Amino acid sequence: MANGRYAAPGPPAYRPFPALDAAGGALRRTAGPWSQRDHREGLSHAWHLALDTGARAGLRVPNVEELDRRLVGLLATDGRMSFTDLGRATGLSTSAVHQRVRRLEERGVIRGYRADVDPNALGLSLTALISVVPLDPSAPDDIPERLEHIPEIEACHSVAGKENYVLKVRVSTPLDLEELLSRIRLDAQVNTRTTVVLSTPWEGRPIVKD
Numbered sequence: 001m002a003n004g005r006y007a008a009p010g011p012p013a014y015r016p017f018p019a020l021d022a023a024g025g026a027l028r029r030t031a032g033p034w035s036q037r038d039h040r041e042g043l044s045h046a047w048h049l050a051l052d053t054g055a056r057a058g059l060r061v062p063n064v065e066e067l068d069r070r071l072v073g074l075l076a077t078d079g080r081m082s083f084t085d086l087g088r089a090t091g092l093s094t095s096a097v098h099q100r101v102r103r104l105e106e107r108g109v110i111r112g113y114r115a116d117v118d119p120n121a122l123g124l125s126l127t128a129l130i131s132v133v134p135l136d137p138s139a140p141d142d143i144p145e146r147l148e149h150i151p152e153i154e155a156c157h158s159v160a161g162k163e164n165y166v167l168k169v170r171v172s173t174p175l176d177l178e179e180l181l182s183r184i185r186l187d188a189q190v191n192t193r194t195t196v197v198l199s200t201p202w203e204g205r206p207i208v209k210d
Contacts, residue, residue, distance in 0.1 A: 067092065069208055071100055072109060076206035079113040116204065124170040127197040128177055131163035132190040139189065146188040152180050
């Protein structure tokens with residue numbers, strides 16, 4: 001302890017770092033040693049000290065997994081959220097957020113950032129779910145490969161039950177759907193059963209909540 005501050009072994013190098021105030025959710029400043037390894041990982045020793053202190057005091061503090069899940073939840077809700085805003089929401093510095101998000105991308109947890117497009121605005125007002133079963137049950141299970149070139153198919157799900165796959169498709173008119181069904185049957189050598197979607201109260205919700 002020197003001048004009321006924690007002194008780590010070796011040459012001390014103090015640097016302020018924001019730590020989460022669990023009592024009020026605001027940010028406070030905590031001083032502590034910043035090692036080269038902590039710098040590479042984007043986390044200061046002061047941050048770890050703050051978490052440890054909060055845990056000993058009986059306060060609920062987020063662990064690493066919770067922080068990553070919160071970041072993923074925030075980005076799933078708004079993929080254009082800045083690192084600064086993410087830091088305010090999680091109690092992390094901007095640089096720490098940047099490195100955490102980069103690691104999530106490298107691990108494949110965050111696979112990309114996409115625009116949420118209104119299909120109706122593009123004239124694709126008819127959505128249908130098409131269940132498919134191969135004409136020959138002994139044929140190779142290559143239906144996804146046979147159909148992946150068809151742009152009207154938005155998703156292909158392998159399912160349990162009588163059908164092998166369920167396809168989600170978007171087209172403009174019933175006539176377009178009829179033509180699409182013919183192509184699917186021909187290209188994949190399958191029987192089809194189609195359910196037309198009347199309306200969609202919601203879809204595309206974030207799978208992780210912040």
